Amino acid sequence: MNIIAxxxxxxxxxxxxxxxxxxxVLIIYLNLFTDTDRLTAGGINLIFFIPISLLAVTIYAFxxxxxxxxxxxxxxxxxxxALCGIYLADIMGGEIIGKIFGVLLVLMGIKETFxxxxxxxxx
Amino acid sequence: xxxxxxxxxxxxxxxxxxxxKPITVIGGFLMGLANSIFGAGGGIIAVPLLEKSxxxxxxxxxNAVAVILPVSALSAALYLIKxxxxxxxxxxxILTGIAGAVLGTVILKKISPLLLKRIFGIFIIYxxxxxxxx
Numbered sequence: 273m274n275i276i277a278x279x280x281x282x283x284x285x286x287x288x289x290x291x292x293x294x295x296x297v298l299i300i301y302l303n304l305f306t307d308t309d310r311l312t313a314g315g316i317n318l319i320f321f322i323p324i325s326l327l328a329v330t331i332y333a334f335x336x337x338x339x340x341x342x343x344x345x346x347x348x349x350x351x352x353x354a355l356c357g358i359y360l361a362d363i364m365g366g367e368i369i370g371k372i373f374g375v376l377l378v379l380m381g382i383k384e385t386f387x388x389x390x391x392x393x394x395x
Numbered sequence: 396x397x398x399x400x401x402x403x404x405x406x407x408x409x410x411x412x413x414x415x416k417p418i419t420v421i422g423g424f425l426m427g428l429a430n431s432i433f434g435a436g437g438g439i440i441a442v443p444l445l446e447k448s449x450x451x452x453x454x455x456x457x458n459a460v461a462v463i464l465p466v467s468a469l470s471a472a473l474y475l476i477k478x479x480x481x482x483x484x485x486x487x488x489i490l491t492g493i494a495g496a497v498l499g500t501v502i503l504k505k506i507s508p509l510l511l512k513r514i515f516g517i518f519i520i521y522x523x524x525x526x527x528x529x
Contacts, residue, residue, distance in 0.1 A: 274487075281488035285495020286502065287515065288438070289460065298488060299435050300522040304529065308484075314434020315480025318471035320488050324496040325464040331500045332457045342448045343461045345415060346423045350437065350466035353427025358473045361432045370526060373433050377523030380439060385516030 276305075281320075288321055289328040296377065303370060310366030418447055430463065431470035437463040452508045457500075 284298040298320055302313035332338050361369065422444040430437030441459035442452075450458060474480045503511075 277487040278491045281491035282495040282498075284488065285492035285497075286499040287495075288492070289496040289499025289503065296435055296439075296519055296522070298492075299433070300519075300526070304522065304525050311434070311474075312480050312484060314432075315471065315474035316485045316488070317434045318431075318467050318474060319480065319482065319485035320492055321467050322464070322471060323489060324492050325460050325467065327493060328457075328496050328500055329461045329464055331497075332461065337454065337457045338461050339445075339450060339454065339458055340461075342445060342450060343458050345419050346426070346441065346444060346448075347462045347465050349420050349423025350427035350430070350441075350462060351469055353424040353429075354431040354466050354470045355427075355473075356424075357428040357431030358470065358477070360428065364432065369432060370529075373436075374523045374526030374529075376433075376436070377519045377526065379523075381516045381518070381520030381523060383516070384512040385520065 276301075284317075284320065285324050288324050299373070300377075310370045311361060314361070314369075416448075418444060422447075426463075427466045427470075430466055431473070434470070434474075437466055453503070456503060456508070 280298060280301045284301075287297050298317045299313050302308040302316060303310065308316070329338065422440070426437050426440040426444065429440060438459045441462040442455045445455035445458050445462070446452060471480075475482070
């Protein structure tokens with residue numbers, strides 16, 4: 273266990289709890305700075321996220337911040353998607369998935385950074 | 396609110412009838428699909444879906460975590476069963492990750508969502524470019 277891994281865990285946890293996709297932080301680290309297989313990196317991230325999101329959701333639920341009526345139906349269809357995704361991931365393979373992920377990150381980053389600013393400012 | 400009450404409210408016969416919107420069905424499905432293919436990203440898709448359902452940006456961020464938890468848990472279980480990943484692969488990151496998560500729930504109350512998005516956006520642009528040129 274090294275200090276970098278601990279720091280990566282810390283920042284992923286912060287981003288994860290904020291619904292920012294802490295996943296991205298950990299996966300990016302695993303892909304860019306270690307030789308972890310692409311699909312394994314995804315798996316690590318999914319496992320990593322469970323205790324963290326469990327904790328975050330518990331905290332938000334105690335604050336009364338979780339809108340179950342909106343959350344549960346969305347999660348239900350997410351589960352169906354997740355089942356299909358596992359098989360698709362095998363068919364696509366790590367290399368292609370990594371490249372698509374890279375493109376998505378850039379697009380998402382541009383959107384998050386530069387767009388919908390007017391709407392966000394109102395809050 | 397207990398979990399039983401939640402389900403009663405969602406089911407049509409439990410008082411107010413809740414219609415499923417296409418965005419919930421299609422958006423939810425695609426969110427789960429992407430999350431399990433990439434092992435990440437479900438939260439980022441869940442946030443705008445929740446905003447479209449009428450939640451504020453701040454609420455959407457908190458609730459996205461609740462949406463993606465069961466979805467990620469299922470994907471993780473399937474990855475483990477297939478042997479793509481072992482529990483020990485993830486263990487070095489989990490302890491500080493939990494500390495970060497506690498910090499995150501506090502920061503979310505204080506920081507501007509816009510600033511949050513900008514910091515994160517710049518970081519992932521950099522990472523995406525690095526991934527493509529790797």
